[in-house]
Amino acid sequence: MPEYCRESVGRLTPDPVIRVGATVSDNSPQISAISSPSADRSRPPQPVWRILVVENNLGDMEALARGLRRHGHDVRCVRTGGEALAGFRDVDMVLLDLELPDVDGLEVCREIRVTSDIAVIAVTARQSELDRVLGLHAGADDYVIKPYGFRELMARMHAVMRRRKPSPVVVSGHLRSHGELTIDANAREVRVGGRRVDVTRKEFDLLWLLAASPDVVVPRQRVVHEVWGDSWSRRTVDTHVSSLRNKLGDGDWIVTVRGVGFRLGDPAHRADLPA
Secondary structure, eight states: OOOOBOOOOOOOSSOOOOEETSOOOTTSOOOOOOOOHHHHHHSOOOOOOEEEEEOSOHHHHHHHHHHHHHTTOEEEEEOSHHHHHHHOTTOSEEEEOSOOSSSOHHHHHHHHHHHOOOEEEEEESOOSHHHHHHHHHTTOSEEEESSEEHHHHHHHHHHHHHHTSOOOOOSTTOEEEETTEEEETTTTEEEETTEEEOOOHHHHHHHHHHHTSTTSOEEHHHHIIIIITTOOOTTHHHHHHHHHHHHHTOGGGEEEETTTEEEEOOGGGGGGSOO
16 A cells, blocks of 8 residues: 655645546646745645545546645545555545446445545546435545536535534533543543543444443444434444444443343453352
């Protein structure tokens, strides 16, 4: 898997319109690395994301990567579904072409959604209403049709990331503790015995729900409704539970009650059980 390509690139003001997925003529505006200092000082700081570009067309991939790097983002480029599934876990967003040589892009999107809630935007030439519906049902946060303007894509990326910010929580009752497990809703942070545990947004929401009543079994349907709403697949809950058990360091932190649901456990209580 190629490493991130990190570049220090200036901003052009105003940005040229880059048509990706369309033929570019010789007199089209070129991307410049020269920035306007006065204009940059007037702009608020822009977020920097780790972006995985999954694109079968080499020309489209290079044009898109150049534009993203020019805005300061860390970009990794792959051209197959297999590479995408192997490399999405440490990025903030996936820009996903649906026309891939080995795996259909919709299936790639579904597989990503089984284990992750990262932002996914389908970027494709498939343009029928049915294609758009299938893409969104597969788990894409947005659907962009080629050829598209780079400014529009950036606006859609910002909109998707804004929607994915955690909802504000009230200060009162923002901490939930159970044994050595502490969950801080304000910081969106999980710790076990003082050790910080990196979890995804959905994993945090699942753990927060179970910690609300540690000794009560939460029915599976309630977990699905409160954590995932309508966006879930059959394996989603079990996959997230398994991932959380691994990250917390002990499978007894989450107890499965067969045929009912889940409750929060405590590995320390195993010493109290009869041999």
